[in-house]
Amino acid sequence: MKISKMANEISPSLTRKLFDMSKKYDDVIDFTLGDPDYQTPDYIKKAGCEAIMSGKTKYSANAGLPELRRVVSQRIKKETGIDYDPDSEIQITVGAMEGIFMTLCCLIDKDDEIIIPAPFWVNYKHMTQMLGGKPVIVDSDEEHDFVITSDALVNAITDKTVAMIINSPNNPSGTVYDHDTLEKICEVAKQRDIVIIWDECYKSIVFDDAHFSSVLDFDGMKEHTVVVNSCSKRFSMTGWRVGYLAGPAELISNMPKLQENIAACVSLPSQYAAIAALGGDDEASDEMKRGFEKRRNVLVEGINNIDKLSCKYPKGTFYALVNIKKTGMTSEEFAYALLESVHVAVVPGITYGDACEGFVRIAYTMNEDRIIEGVTRIKRFVDSL
Numbered sequence: 001m002k003i004s005k006m007a008n009e010i011s012p013s014l015t016r017k018l019f020d021m022s023k024k025y026d027d028v029i030d031f032t033l034g035d036p037d038y039q040t041p042d043y044i045k046k047a048g049c050e051a052i053m054s055g056k057t058k059y060s061a062n063a064g065l066p067e068l069r070r071v072v073s074q075r076i077k078k079e080t081g082i083d084y085d086p087d088s089e090i091q092i093t094v095g096a097m098e099g100i101f102m103t104l105c106c107l108i109d110k111d112d113e114i115i116i117p118a119p120f121w122v123n124y125k126h127m128t129q130m131l132g133g134k135p136v137i138v139d140s141d142e143e144h145d146f147v148i149t150s151d152a153l154v155n156a157i158t159d160k161t162v163a164m165i166i167n168s169p170n171n172p173s174g175t176v177y178d179h180d181t182l183e184k185i186c187e188v189a190k191q192r193d194i195v196i197i198w199d200e201c202y203k204s205i206v207f208d209d210a211h212f213s214s215v216l217d218f219d220g221m222k223e224h225t226v227v228v229n230s231c232s233k234r235f236s237m238t239g240w241r242v243g244y245l246a247g248p249a250e251l252i253s254n255m256p257k258l259q260e261n262i263a264a265c266v267s268l269p270s271q272y273a274a275i276a277a278l279g280g281d282d283e284a285s286d287e288m289k290r291g292f293e294k295r296r297n298v299l300v301e302g303i304n305n306i307d308k309l310s311c312k313y314p315k316g317t318f319y320a321l322v323n324i325k326k327t328g329m330t331s332e333e334f335a336y337a338l339l340e341s342v343h344v345a346v347v348p349g350i351t352y353g354d355a356c357e358g359f360v361r362i363a364y365t366m367n368e369d370r371i372i373e374g375v376t377r378i379k380r381f382v383d384s385l
Contacts, residue, residue, distance in 0.1 A: 006130055013122045014351040018335055022345035029366075029374035030345045034171065036318065036365040038236040038291070040273075041284040047276035048240070051269040060265045062256035064092020064244070068271050071279045072244045076227070080216045084246045091255040092271060094263050096201050096230040096243040100165070101127050102258045103197055103226050106251050107162050108133040115156050115164035117148040118353030119173050119321070121199075124165050136161070139355040142312070142323065146173040146355070150184035157188075163195040166215070169202040172352045172361040173321050174314020176206055179213045186218045196225045201243075202317040204234040204285050207293045210315035223248055234285045235277045242266055242274040292318045295364040295371055302375035303362075306382050318364050321349065325358040327385055335360055341384070342377035 019032040039045075051057075063069065069086035076084055084090055093099035100123070108114065110132040116124050118139045128135040138156045140146045153164070166185065168177040177185075189196050198215050206212045215221045230243035245252065259265065296313065299320055303311040308326035324334050331348035338360075339345050347363075349356030364371055 010126050010130060013126075014332070014335075015122065015347045018339065018345050018347055021336075021339060022343075025339075025343040028339075028343045028345055029370060029377060031362040031364070031374060032345045032347050034233075034318065034363050034365065035238050036233075036236050036288070036292075037367065038288050040235060040237050040240070041277075043280065044235060044237065044273050044277045048269045048273035051272035056268050056272060058268060060092075060268050060271060062259040062265055064090075064266060065268075065271045065275070068092055068275050068278075069244075071275050072246070075278045076246055080214060082216050082222055085249065088249040089246060089252050091245040091252050091259070092266050092274075093230075093243040093245060093255075093259075094266050095232060095241045096199065096228050097123060098263065099228045099230075099243045099245045100124070100197060100199065102255055102262070103228070103245060103247075103251070104128060104131055104133070104163075105258055106254050107195060111160060112162045113158060113160040115153065115161060115194075117153075117164075117166065118355040119146055119170065119349075120165070120353055121167060121171050122351055124167075133162075134160070137353055139353065141355060142321070142359075145312075146170065146175045146321075147177060147181055148185075150181070150188055153185060153188055157192055157194070161192070161194055163197055164189070165197045165199060167199040167201075169206060169212070169314075169316025171202065171317055172319045172347070172349075172356065174317045174319050176210045176212060176315040179211070179217070182213050182215055183218055186215050186221050186224075189215075189224050190220055194224070196221070197228060198225050199228045201228065201230050201233050203229070204282065205289050205292055205318060206316040207289075207296065208313070208315065212316070226251065231274050231277050234282075236288060237270075237273070237277065240267075240270040240273055242270045292364065295366075295368055296320065298368045299362060299364045299371050299375065302372065303378070306375070306379045308382055308385070309378070320362050320364065321356065321359040322346075322362055323359055327382065329385075331357055331360055338378065338381050342381045344374050344377045344381070 073086040226247035349359030
C-alpha cells in the first residue's frame with residue numbers, strides 16, 4: 001500500500017507519546033494533557049441531554065446552528081465591543097483545532113509561510129506542513145517571558161508570509177501578551193497585510209495582575225484577524241468538541257464548503273450545550289479559574305523547592321514550564337527517566353520548539369493533593385541524579 005509523503009512526514013507529538021507511555025503504570029501522576037478534572041457544569045450537561053432526549057440528534061447547517069452563531073456573536077460583542085454578523089462572519093467548528101485547520105486551509109497555497117512564535121502548540125506546525133505550507137518558527141526565551149518582539153517578527157516576514165498565529169494566554173508557557181507588544185504586532189500585521197490567527201482559547205484563565213488583551217482592541221484589526229476560541233477550557237467541555245471562528249466575511253464564507261468535506265457539522269447536542277454555556281454567566285468558569293490559581297501556586301512553590309529546578313509563575317492557562325537545565329539532561333531524557341523512575345509523566349519542552357529545550361511542561365489539571373504527590377516524586381527523582 002502506498003502511504004502519502006505527508007502522512008509519513010507527520011509524527012505523533014511527544015505530548016501524546018508520553019501520555020500513552022504513562023498508561024503502563026497503575027500509580028502514574030499524569031501531567032501531560034490539558035484536560036482538566038473539573039466537570040462540565042450541570043446546566044450545560046442538562047442542555048445537551050435535553051437536546052438528545054428531544055430528538056435534536058440530526059445534522060445542522062455546515063456553518064453551525066444559527067442560534068449558536070448568534071450567541072457567539074453576542075458573546076464577542078459583550079467582551080470586545082466588536083460586531084460580527086452571525087450569518088456571514090461566524091463559523092462553528094469541531095473544537096478550536098478544526099477552526100485553526102480550516103483557517104489555514106483558506107490561507108495557504110503551496111510554500112506559503114506561516115509565522116509561528118515559539119513556544120508553540122505543536123499542531124500549528126503540523127497543520128501548516130500538512131497543507132503544503134512552511135512553518136516559520138520565531139524563537140523567544142524565558143528571560144523575556146517567552147514573548148516575541150515586533151523586531152523578531154519583522155525579520156521573519158518575507159513575500160511568502162500570509163499569516164501569523166498568536167496564542168495568548170499561551171500553551172505551553174502560560175505567557176499572556178501585554179497590550180504594548182500586541183499593539184506593535186498589530187501595526188506590523190496591518191502594514192504588511194498579514195492575517196493574525198488569534199488563538200484565545202485560554203482567555204478566561206488569567207491570574208494575579210495580568211490583563212488579557214486582544215488584537216481586537218486595536219483599530220482596524222477586525223479585517224486582519226481570525227479569532228479562534230472554544231468551549232473546551234472556559235467550561236471544561238474538552239470532549240464536547242465545540243469551537244468557533246470569527247473573521248472577515250470573505251474568509252468565513254469559505255468555511256461551510258470546507259466543513260461539508262471535513263466533518264459535515266459539529267454534533268448537534270454539543271451545539272445546544274454550547275448555546276447554554278456561551279449564553280449563560282461565567283460563575284462556574286470563574287470558580288475553575290480560582291481553582292487553577294491555587295493549583296498553580298502549589299505546583300510552582302513545590303518545584304522551586306527542588307534543587308536544580310526552577311519555575312516562574314505562569315500568568316494564565318493551566319500549564320507551567322519547568323526549567324531543568326541544571327540537571328544536565330535534555331528534556332526528552334528527563335521526561336523518559338522521570339516516568340520510568342517515579343511514574344510521573346511530563347511533556348519534554350522540545351515538543352514546543354527549540355526555544356523550550358531545557359524545559360518540561362506540566363499541566364496542573366488535577367487537585368492539589370495529586371500535584372503535591374507529583375512534586376514529591378519529582379524531588380525524589382532529581383535528588384537521585
